Amino acid sequence: MSSGSDVVHVAFVPSAGLGHLSPCLRVAALFLRHQNCHVTLITPKPTVSLAESHLISRFCSSFPGQVTQTDLHLLPFDPSTENSSDPFWLHFERIRRSVHLLIPILSSLSPPLNALIYDVSLISPMIPVSESLAVPSYIYFIAAARMFSFFSHLSVLDAANKQAQGHPASFIGDAVEIPGIRLPITRSSIPPLLLQPGSLFEKIFMEDSPKLTKLDGIFINTFDEVEAEAMAALNSGKVVPGLPPTHALGPLMPCEFEKEQKEEKSASSPLKWLDGQPEGSVVYICFGNRTATTREQVKEMAEGLLQSGYRFLWVVKLKMVDKEDDEDLEQVLEPEVVKKIKEKGLVVKTWVNQGEILGHSSVGGFLSHGGWNSTMESIWHGVPLLTWGQNGDQKITSEVVAECGVGVRPDWGWGGEVVVKAEEIAKAVKEMMNNIEPLKLKALQLKEAARKATAVGGSCDIKIKTIIEGWKKKRDVH
Numbered sequence: 001m002s003s004g005s006d007v008v009h010v011a012f013v014p015s016a017g018l019g020h021l022s023p024c025l026r027v028a029a030l031f032l033r034h035q036n037c038h039v040t041l042i043t044p045k046p047t048v049s050l051a052e053s054h055l056i057s058r059f060c061s062s063f064p065g066q067v068t069q070t071d072l073h074l075l076p077f078d079p080s081t082e083n084s085s086d087p088f089w090l091h092f093e094r095i096r097r098s099v100h101l102l103i104p105i106l107s108s109l110s111p112p113l114n115a116l117i118y119d120v121s122l123i124s125p126m127i128p129v130s131e132s133l134a135v136p137s138y139i140y141f142i143a144a145a146r147m148f149s150f151f152s153h154l155s156v157l158d159a160a161n162k163q164a165q166g167h168p169a170s171f172i173g174d175a176v177e178i179p180g181i182r183l184p185i186t187r188s189s190i191p192p193l194l195l196q197p198g199s200l201f202e203k204i205f206m207e208d209s210p211k212l213t214k215l216d217g218i219f220i221n222t223f224d225e226v227e228a229e230a231m232a233a234l235n236s237g238k239v240v241p242g243l244p245p246t247h248a249l250g251p252l253m254p255c256e257f258e259k260e261q262k263e264e265k266s267a268s269s270p271l272k273w274l275d276g277q278p279e280g281s282v283v284y285i286c287f288g289n290r291t292a293t294t295r296e297q298v299k300e301m302a303e304g305l306l307q308s309g310y311r312f313l314w315v316v317k318l319k320m321v322d323k324e325d326d327e328d329l330e331q332v333l334e335p336e337v338v339k340k341i342k343e344k345g346l347v348v349k350t351w352v353n354q355g356e357i358l359g360h361s362s363v364g365g366f367l368s369h370g371g372w373n374s375t376m377e378s379i380w381h382g383v384p385l386l387t388w389g390q391n392g393d394q395k396i397t398s399e400v401v402a403e404c405g406v407g408v409r410p411d412w413g414w415g416g417e418v419v420v421k422a423e424e425i426a427k428a429v430k431e432m433m434n435n436i437e438p439l440k441l442k443a444l445q446l447k448e449a450a451r452k453a454t455a456v457g458g459s460c461d462i463k464i465k466t467i468i469e470g471w472k473k474k475r476d477v478h
């Protein structure tokens, strides 16, 4: 590590799952563009998925001398003490219960830390860590600014409805009106687990929302052309009085370190297959790194994609955690359906490099679960979306997508709760692919704006420089 008072040292603490780890590493990469910035990456061990451990190794080896990896060995945890069966949420809780162990680790770092940047799921237990170290505390938020407005405004609603005893199911009516944001968030778009009294999801949200005012800043993977209204509302103090500055750092770009060497266009790779397809002709389907699709839905999806008549590249996940996903599609679908699929598309059951797929000229549309990272990656590459919220914040994401005109949002229920029929899927895919003129035009406009915002010297770069300078000044004063 370079020495001297010019070095800025930042520790990043990610949480479980790719949807949380990727944005963490991408934000870290933005800081690492600045030569005198050194990053200590805290890696909670063990990780839930294989994809996470692979990505961490690639990240650390991509910045030799600029990144130090420090393991956080998680304390033993009995999952039956929490009301959740979701391995990722249980892992959030396990990390929350272990982060106090970071105090001696972080206080002995040299040079001393200028800032701590951690995952949104770690707010309450990380605040005492940063207070004890006397370093500024930031979170990176992994969803849309619209979702962040809702998350932060929850504490205001809670305080105004004491008789509801902290249960959003009781104090949220048909819709939530957020000051400064035109479109209310309807109850049907709210993460279902937040409306389940006593769930781990509810517990973490309600504990952390009122603590946001204790932070020094919030980083969000968004940009003005997509969410100007929500960003303005957040920074005007209308959503929550006293909220610290909210910085739009998006879209967080897919980085070099995310590429897997072995993916280099082997004969069976999705990229090789895409090379053989006409421009803009392929629908790409992927529901992120942790959403399993039911067998019944997989069958309808297969029929629907075939009925749409479009070529497709489909990433299928039958289990939530990749280590357990060992079933072949042949065990789920009839042989003649598998045969027809092979004529029209490619089905993949392994991890793909989504960034490279979305950047391929053959891809004309993306049927997504509405994961925020996936959405921003699609926008980064100028690919129109069809979003079908499966869980969590994904319906709120779908609203942002439809609102900014880059995609369509069918009025389907939450994935997993309903089985959407093949005809409906075919109709929605055709709507996205046929509607290509206005959607594509908007997607291309946003792609251009995204590149301007993230270029060296662009708005995001200037923001990071200003933040780094602020940290240096603060250190000089002390």
Ligand code: UDP
Pocket (backbone or CB within 6 Å): 017, 018, 019, 020, 022, 286, 287, 288, 289, 290, 291, 315, 350, 351, 352, 353, 354, 355, 370, 371, 372, 373, 374, 375, 377
């Ligand atoms: N992803 C990928 N390959 C896959 C599945 C997912 O690269 O086979 C990446 C995707 O590019 C995105 C992240 O995993 O960066 C998923 O995050 P998102 O917020 O979209 O959804 P989540 O998985 O958290 O539901």
